[in-house]
Amino acid sequence: MRVAVLTARYGSGHRIAARGVIDALEHFGVEYHLMDMVDEGGAVERISSAIYEYLMRRGHTLWSLLYDSRLLASGPMRRIYALLMRRLAEELKEISPDAVVSTHFLTSLAAVMYGRRAFTVITDFSVHPLWVWEGTDRYYVASERTAEEPILRGKDVRITGIPLRKGFWEPMAKDRARAELGYPQSSKVVLLSAGSYASVKVEPLLRILKREGAFVVLLAGRRESAYRRFKRLLSEEGIGGVVYPFVDFVPKIMAASDLFITKAGGVSVAEALAVGLPMLFLDNMPGQEEMNARIVEEEGAGINARTVERASEILPSLLGDEGRLGRMRESAKRLGRPKAALSVVEDMLR
Numbered sequence: 001m002r003v004a005v006l007t008a009r010y011g012s013g014h015r016i017a018a019r020g021v022i023d024a025l026e027h028f029g030v031e032y033h034l035m036d037m038v039d040e041g042g043a044v045e046r047i048s049s050a051i052y053e054y055l056m057r058r059g060h061t062l063w064s065l066l067y068d069s070r071l072l073a074s075g076p077m078r079r080i081y082a083l084l085m086r087r088l089a090e091e092l093k094e095i096s097p098d099a100v101v102s103t104h105f106l107t108s109l110a111a112v113m114y115g116r117r118a119f120t121v122i123t124d125f126s127v128h129p130l131w132v133w134e135g136t137d138r139y140y141v142a143s144e145r146t147a148e149e150p151i152l153r154g155k156d157v158r159i160t161g162i163p164l165r166k167g168f169w170e171p172m173a174k175d176r177a178r179a180e181l182g183y184p185q186s187s188k189v190v191l192l193s194a195g196s197y198a199s200v201k202v203e204p205l206l207r208i209l210k211r212e213g214a215f216v217v218l219l220a221g222r223r224e225s226a227y228r229r230f231k232r233l234l235s236e237e238g239i240g241g242v243v244y245p246f247v248d249f250v251p252k253i254m255a256a257s258d259l260f261i262t263k264a265g266g267v268s269v270a271e272a273l274a275v276g277l278p279m280l281f282l283d284n285m286p287g288q289e290e291m292n293a294r295i296v297e298e299e300g301a302g303i304n305a306r307t308v309e310r311a312s313e314i315l316p317s318l319l320g321d322e323g324r325l326g327r328m329r330e331s332a333k334r335l336g337r338p339k340a341a342l343s344v345v346e347d348m349l350r
Contacts, residue, residue, distance in 0.1 A: 004097035006107035008037035013267035017103040020163030024345035073129035089113035105130040124266035126291035140344045161337025162270035167251030171275040177256035188214045191257040200283045216241030264293035273336035278328035282311045300331035
């Protein structure tokens with residue numbers, strides 16, 4: 001059997017979910033072919049990726065208008081997407097896989113257009129209408145609440161969780177992770193993500209964390225300039241901690257942490273839940289990320305501060321309240337699905 005894995009480089013979550021699927025395919029000994037819509041495409045795909053990056057960094061208001069108006073999922077737009085996906089569907093015919101699994105809503109359309117078994121992994125805890133294409137054989141979703149979304153009513157849905165990389169399948173114990181990474185055992189370890197495009201304003205929080213005596217672990221994303229800037233800031237301010245560029249040992253970093261400050265991307269949330277890591281959300285994209293944050297907050301595994309100012313107010317009391325952090329950890333563990341990738345692929349192969 002041969003499986004095509006489709007994804008798209010808009011942010012990092014869709015690609016990371018695809019990596020989880022690939023890890024599971026390799027685990028089961030299944031031949032696969034990975035295709036990224038942006039990498040495989042031309043100027044239109046690259047321009048649209050750049051536009052999405054701008055919206056993530058500075059265009060939240062515009063994105064909110066587009067998301068809430070449902071313009072992006074309208075009939076005319078769907079016809080445009082079909083034209084854009086024609087080339088990817090033709091490339092699938094040349095590869096001729098037995099099945100296609102997609103981790104991005106537009107590549108899911110290409111999978112349907114290809115005409116064989118088409119599986120869609122929804123990488124958020126809520127569902128935008130663009131995730132749903134007629135002809136999809138099965139949808140894999142994050143949680144029971146996701147499966148209950150009205151847009152999925154009457155569809156073939158499996159509750160598996162969002163596929164995670166192999167490093168999350170067996171979460172490491174906190175003390176061991178800290179020992180291997182060289183983090184202090186006795187301090188609060190706070191993980192901050194600046195986002196794939198360094199769009200989260202973390203500087204005010206760093207000074208608060210210094211005052212609280214926390215050890216800071218900062219993920220700078222893919223921008224080299226952001227990595228250098230954050231390293232300089234920690235050095236100049238005398239903040240105890242470490243800055244990483246885009247790294248592949250995030251499972252170990254999360255296992256070593258006490259709190260994760262981040263925007264609520266679906267895959268990042270699923271990773272934190274897998275290791276029982278409480279979350280504090282800020283700078284969420286309107287629409288899918290804000291919905292992810294709301295769901296996690298209602299389930300008791302995170303707090304949606306929304307703004308840096310509000311997060312700054314919450315942070316000192318949260319770090320000092322071990323009882324609350326403990327309850328959030330338990331809620332996160334209850335919601336986490338570390339082996340979601342194995343569940344997706346095992347079901348798909350059946």
